[in-house]
Amino acid sequence: MVLKIDMSGETPIYIQLRNEIVKGIGRGELAAGENLPTVRQLASELGVNTMTVSKAYQLLKSEEFIETDRRKGAAVKPAQSMGGPAAAGYREHLEDELELLSAEAKLRGLKREEFLRLCEDAFAEMGV
Amino acid sequence: MVLKIDMSGETPIYIQLRNEIVKGIGRGELAAGENLPTVRQLASELGVNTMTVSKAYQLLKSEEFIETDRRKGAAVKPAQSMGGPAAAGYREHLEDELELLSAEAKLRGLKREEFLRLCEDAFAEMGV
DNA sequence: TAATTGTATTATATGATATAATACAAAACA
């Protein structure tokens, strides 16, 4: 999987990492049960500290997107187990994000159809 | 207009302020040409520093959402003037955000129809 | 003249982010 990280960007590295991995899982590039790179491996590839990668993994773990085992490494969690405590409040978060994106789209002159088309296209990229 | 600010949240106050104002304009609660509260007024209401509000206004100004005048205050910019330099790169930003939201939605178990319904509903809240 | 506007300045405090260098528990492996 390709991880695009912008070292000079404003978004923290561990957040960028988390986002890229979530998108990778969403696209199906990372299958359920598949192992992620080790923290040392990924840190070395990206040229960042191991704790930075570990922080991203811990975030993904707290969100129930992955599981970590101190000896076997980190692996993508099966999709059917997505009903835990992390799912609570998710819908509210999504609605809030969509509200902001809708407002920006409106102000930038996008029409309803254009906006929804982009939403459809984005979702279509996901899945197997 | 109601500005919901979470002082203990992780999002910086001036970003929250910016987002709330963008949503307010998008919803039509703040009409084009309408004056925003003065930085001192808003800072006083929210219990934050004037420079924090000023920072939010400067961000909105750089994004061409509002205009500021040192003597007349800040006002919502007309929608027809939304083709400036700030619009460049916006579409890419939107697509990236939608990709992340789509991935999360997929992983949380949302079906295509549910996701698109939320997108429609969010956009429907905007504009007069 | 006095008040109001966004903004600039300087100083300061705090927290988040990121790194470096080690170390640990526990399993896998040779």
Next chain:
DNA sequence: TGTTTTGTATTATATCATATAATACAATTA
């Protein structure tokens, strides 16, 4: 039995963003 590998913990340190306080400025309005 050692050695390696895993995520994680620890401690220390450095840097930057955020936020505040207190003051001041330019320029207009009242």
